[in-house]
Amino acid sequence: MSAFDLQKKLVSGDLKVTEAANLFLSQHEQVDSKVNAFVELEKEKVLKQAQALDELSAEQRQSKKLFGVPVAIKDNICVEGTETNCASKILKGFTAPYDATVISKLKEAGAILYGRTNMDEFAMGSSTETSSIKKTANPWDLERIPGGSSGGAAASVASGQVPLSIGSDTGGSIRQPAALCGVVGFKPTYGRVSRYGLIAFASSLDQIGPFARDVKDAALLLDVLAGADPKDSTCSEEAVPNYLEAIDKDLSGLTAGIPEEYFIEGIDPEVEAKVKEAIAQLEKQGVKIEKVSLPHTKYAVSTYYIVATAEASSNLARYDGVRYGIRSAEAKNLNDLYFQTRTQGFGDEVKRRIMLGTYVLSAGYYDAYYLKALKVRTLMKQDFDNAFKKVDFIVTPTSPTPAFKMGEKVDNPLSMYLSDIFTISANLAGLPGVSIPCGLTQENLPVGLQLIGKPFGEETLLQVGHQFQQATDHHKQSPLL
Amino acid sequence: MKYEPVIGLEVHVQLDTKTKLFCGCSTAFGARANSQICPVCIGLPGVLPVLNKEAVNLSIKTGLSLECTIAPFSKFDRKNYFYPDLPKAYQVSQFDLPVNLNGKLEIQVDGKSKVIGITRAHLEEDAGKLNHDETGTGDSGVDYNRGGIPLLEIVSEPDMRSPEEAYAYLKALKAILEYIAVSDCNMEQGSLRCDANISLRPEGQEKFGTRAEIKNLNSFRNVQKAIYYEMDRQAKMLDAGERVVQETRLYDAVSGKTRSMRSKEEANDYRYFPEPDLVPLVIDSAWSDSIKATLPELPQAKKARFVKEFELPEYDAGVLTTEIPLANYFEECVKEGAKPKVVSNWVLSELLRKLNDNNESIETCKIKPKMICEMLNLIDKGTISGKIAKTVFKEMFESGGSPEKIVQEKGLVQIADTGEIDQIIEQVLSDNTKSVEDFRGGKKNAFGFLVGQVMKASRGKANPQMVNQILGEKLK
Numbered sequence: 001m002s003a004f005d006l007q008k009k010l011v012s013g014d015l016k017v018t019e020a021a022n023l024f025l026s027q028h029e030q031v032d033s034k035v036n037a038f039v040e041l042e043k044e045k046v047l048k049q050a051q052a053l054d055e056l057s058a059e060q061r062q063s064k065k066l067f068g069v070p071v072a073i074k075d076n077i078c079v080e081g082t083e084t085n086c087a088s089k090i091l092k093g094f095t096a097p098y099d100a101t102v103i104s105k106l107k108e109a110g111a112i113l114y115g116r117t118n119m120d121e122f123a124m125g126s127s128t129e130t131s132s133i134k135k136t137a138n139p140w141d142l143e144r145i146p147g148g149s150s151g152g153a154a155a156s157v158a159s160g161q162v163p164l165s166i167g168s169d170t171g172g173s174i175r176q177p178a179a180l181c182g183v184v185g186f187k188p189t190y191g192r193v194s195r196y197g198l199i200a201f202a203s204s205l206d207q208i209g210p211f212a213r214d215v216k217d218a219a220l221l222l223d224v225l226a227g228a229d230p231k232d233s234t235c236s237e238e239a240v241p242n243y244l245e246a247i248d249k250d251l252s253g254l255t256a257g258i259p260e261e262y263f264i265e266g267i268d269p270e271v272e273a274k275v276k277e278a279i280a281q282l283e284k285q286g287v288k289i290e291k292v293s294l295p296h297t298k299y300a301v302s303t304y305y306i307v308a309t310a311e312a313s314s315n316l317a318r319y320d321g322v323r324y325g326i327r328s329a330e331a332k333n334l335n336d337l338y339f340q341t342r343t344q345g346f347g348d349e350v351k352r353r354i355m356l357g358t359y360v361l362s363a364g365y366y367d368a369y370y371l372k373a374l375k376v377r378t379l380m381k382q383d384f385d386n387a388f389k390k391v392d393f394i395v396t397p398t399s400p401t402p403a404f405k406m407g408e409k410v411d412n413p414l415s416m417y418l419s420d421i422f423t424i425s426a427n428l429a430g431l432p433g434v435s436i437p438c439g440l441t442q443e444n445l446p447v448g449l450q451l452i453g454k455p456f457g458e459e460t461l462l463q464v465g466h467q468f469q470q471a472t473d474h475h476k477q478s479p480l481l
Numbered sequence: 482m483k484y485e486p487v488i489g490l491e492v493h494v495q496l497d498t499k500t501k502l503f504c505g506c507s508t509a510f511g512a513r514a515n516s517q518i519c520p521v522c523i524g525l526p527g528v529l530p531v532l533n534k535e536a537v538n539l540s541i542k543t544g545l546s547l548e549c550t551i552a553p554f555s556k557f558d559r560k561n562y563f564y565p566d567l568p569k570a571y572q573v574s575q576f577d578l579p580v581n582l583n584g585k586l587e588i589q590v591d592g593k594s595k596v597i598g599i600t601r602a603h604l605e606e607d608a609g610k611l612n613h614d615e616t617g618t619g620d621s622g623v624d625y626n627r628g629g630i631p632l633l634e635i636v637s638e639p640d641m642r643s644p645e646e647a648y649a650y651l652k653a654l655k656a657i658l659e660y661i662a663v664s665d666c667n668m669e670q671g672s673l674r675c676d677a678n679i680s681l682r683p684e685g686q687e688k689f690g691t692r693a694e695i696k697n698l699n700s701f702r703n704v705q706k707a708i709y710y711e712m713d714r715q716a717k718m719l720d721a722g723e724r725v726v727q728e729t730r731l732y733d734a735v736s737g738k739t740r741s742m743r744s745k746e747e748a749n750d751y752r753y754f755p756e757p758d759l760v761p762l763v764i765d766s767a768w769s770d771s772i773k774a775t776l777p778e779l780p781q782a783k784k785a786r787f788v789k790e791f792e793l794p795e796y797d798a799g800v801l802t803t804e805i806p807l808a809n810y811f812e813e814c815v816k817e818g819a820k821p822k823v824v825s826n827w828v829l830s831e832l833l834r835k836l837n838d839n840n841e842s843i844e845t846c847k848i849k850p851k852m853i854c855e856m857l858n859l860i861d862k863g864t865i866s867g868k869i870a871k872t873v874f875k876e877m878f879e880s881g882g883s884p885e886k887i888v889q890e891k892g893l894v895q896i897a898d899t900g901e902i903d904q905i906i907e908q909v910l911s912d913n914t915k916s917v918e919d920f921r922g923g924k925k926n927a928f929g930f931l932v933g934q935v936m937k938a939s940r941g942k943a944n945p946q947m948v949n950q951i952l953g954e955k956l957k
Contacts, residue, residue: 036894076527077527079526084526084527091526095525096525096526096527097520097525098520098525098526098528131652133929195529196528196529197525197527197528198527198529199526200526200527200758201757202757204757205755228533229530231529231760232529232531233529233530233531233532233759233760234529234757234758234759234760256713270882281528287628295684311754311757312754313561314561314570314571315755317561317563317569317571318524318526318568318569320563320565320570321523322565322623323523324525334565338563358752361561361752361753361754362750362752363750363752366752366754370754475618
């Protein structure tokens with residue numbers, strides 16, 4: 001059942017919130033020992049929320065857009081009184097004393113905060129393998145990775161444990177795992193959703209967004225998450241449209257841009273074929289297809305790994321063992337305290353990125369790397385601006401390959417970084433992007449179709465995605481667990 | 482060789498806002514450690530800063546008062562370094578695009594005016610404070626109450642050429658900051674802090690020498706002393722053919738010396754980059770104009786007006802305009818009808834000394850402007866002499882009583898009765914026949930002695946003019 005239908009049923013009282021919660025908990029018990037999507041899920045906490053919601057009057061239920069719907073939370077979004085670790089040893093024992101803005105909004109909307117999902121440490125990775133807590137499996141093939149960094153969030157929805165979850169996307173961390181797990185993952189425009197309470201990886205790129213089985217559910221959740229926040233000055237004042245109304249319009253009159261730079265060598269032929277089929281389907285539904293060029297795409301990965309690591313090196317500097325999280329017991333003096341704590345607390349990928357980021361900001365290298373990356377970022381934005389003069393949205397594959405095997409790329413950071421090659425540009429340009437299931441490979445692995453929109457063009461993406469799903473049933477496929 | 486010092490000052494001013502720069506915590510001084518903190522100012526994971534608009538208002542106000550250009554577009558940057566008092570391991574500051582640029586400040590040294598350039602004034606957040614256990618456990622604690630308090634760092638051009646100019650610059654800057662009420666400028670509480678950059682160059686040379694940056698200067702006098710010390714230290718090195726190294730030095734107020742803290746090579750690479758959690762600060766002319774409208778008359782303008790309007794000497798006007806309350810006090814007295822120069826004399830000599838001796842401020846002073854005028858009227862009417870007025874003044878300062886009442890109660894009314902004065906003089910003349918002879922024999926200063934004796938005999942109450950006149954006639 002979709003979150004949309006579930007909410008209706010719960011509001012009407014046909015189904016008790018507690019009953020629904022128990023059904024999800026039993027699915028969790030059945031499958032999560034195999035999938036390992038969650039790093040924490042306390043049955044009592046879930047049922048306590050459910051009971052409280054069941055006590056609300058019919059009138060109170062009506063106004064709650066997510067009444068009784070469980071939403072899983074990525075381990076980098078702060079929930080008051082709950083441990084939040086970013087899947088890192090260094091934040092072990094850190095309990096957030098406040099709610100992220102999105103958490104307050106979920107509570108207000110009557111959602112059940114349903115456990116914390118696994119992720120790459122500090123959201124740095126594309127396979128959830130850098131988590132210090134556990135490895136999450138792809139529900140479609142337990143030997144494969146679910147994508148990352150929001151691998152747990154994607155897998156929790158794909159394995160039917162929750163109808164909705166929220167993740168964060170810095171370079172593709174929502175869209176890539178959504179593609180690899182066969183669910184919908186939406187990264188909003190930078191500034192559409194408040195970042196307050198999201199533990200920062202790269203502040204100018206991070207955005208929180210929804211995971212769902214279908215686009216309509218994603219629209220429902222985004223509707224709750226989006227909007228201005230006085231606690232986040234980078235969050236936009238732009239009015240939030242009614243996403244659920246927007247999705248019902250047909251696609252005639254819309255033009256899709258197909259960037260030649262995204263259909264490159266190295267892309268898996270099956271992925272390419274599925275995406276092209278989907279494009280043909282959109283054309284059939286009345287979308288005009290046009291070629292566009294995004295000439296600076298080739299610099300996306302290198303630009304991203306300068307900007308993102310530079311910001312990360314600064315954002316992660318606060319984990320010094322002085323105030324919270326772990327503190328090395330062996331340290332003899334202050335410098336040693338920093339050194340030991342960070343050596344013991346961070347994993348290899350995080351250390352690699354902190355060093356890279358520190359390097360690109362260092363005196364003598366700043367101009368050649370960081371400053372240049374900022375300039376390229378501007379050029380990439382211009383590429384999109386130019387393309388959007390001709391087209392309403394852009395269609396690309398989400399990931400160049402389907403889910404790969406666990407361990408396959410872990411020792412080769414560069415090849416791992418390339419799995420975000422199609423998603424990174426939207427972050428650098430601050431644009432909304434969504435991944436929608438568009439079929440399965442012969443090995444029964446999901447393929448994702450990415451739609452990239454204009455700034456604050458969420459409505460168009462949701463409309464196109466929903467209409468596509470009305471005409472197809474890729475999103476109705478489920479893994480056998 | 483003779484050297485000329487080249488001095489530039491960096492002044493950190495704590496802006497007098499109710500809440501911190503990026504969160505709603507109180508900025509009150511002296512609270513229990515870590516009682517004024519929140520997730521934002523202790524940099525907990527996930528938090529974001531939100532700029533305090535009042536801090537921007539006060540920055541603009543300062544910039545306008547220092548004749549700076551208010552940048553229509555400025556931004557914040559992160560200054561990255563590790564230290565336990567810096568909870569995010571970076572300080573949010575302004576690097577290449579500060580809010581205020583290219584200002585100036587006029588100073589007076591030895592009666593001469595000089596304009597000191599202001600390079601920039603930028604907004605930044607303060608750090609916390611480390612407290613070390615003194616009992617030998619080696620434990621240290623951090624108090625984050627101060628962390629996140631708004632500071633404006635005002636950087637001068639290296640335009641000062643003597644310790645006195647540096648001192649005058651600080652005095653003039655403080656006067657302005659107090660005038661516009663952007664900071665309480667309390668050095669003991671750290672709301673005003675100063676670092677000095679100083680280098681020497683042979684007289685006549687244009688090129689600057691290598692500079693040292695002096696920190697830990699906790700009073701204006703110490704800034705002056707530290708610069709003298711540095712001038713001496715650097716001159717000795719240069720004379721000995723040694724090279725001055727670029728470094729940061731700490732001033733020790735007890736020994737009056739500076740010592741090396743870290744060299745340029747050991748200096749941090751702060752890896753400044755734009756703060757992605759804040760949007761650029763855009764100040765349109767409407768905003769800065771609205772602040773401009775709130776600016777009071779500044780010290781220089783007030784001083785010039787006092788000279789012109791009240792015909793005061795430069796010196797008097799300068800002292801009277803160091804603080805707004807004092808200037809207001811003076812103007813109040815004039816408004817009450819007192820003669821400007823006469824009030825100025827009383828304020829500058831008696832009042833300021835009394836305030837200083839009793840560690841009191843003009844605001845709490847018991848002598849109100851009206852009372853000074855009443856006292857001056859009593860002198861004018863001849864009820865009391867100038868000398869007795871001082872006694873009355875002292876009494877007014879202590880009790881706050883009206884001058885007339887004091888004069889009545891203490892029987893301080895001046896003796897202006899010719900017969901009474903005549904009697905006293907007769908008595909003095911018969912008691913001091915030697916002096917009378919001396920005077921008549923040509924010793925003119927015996928006259929002064931006799932006047933003194935008359936005043937003494939009248940317990941200061943005799944009208945001095947009358948004493949002079951009558952005594953003069955009697956000795957003819």
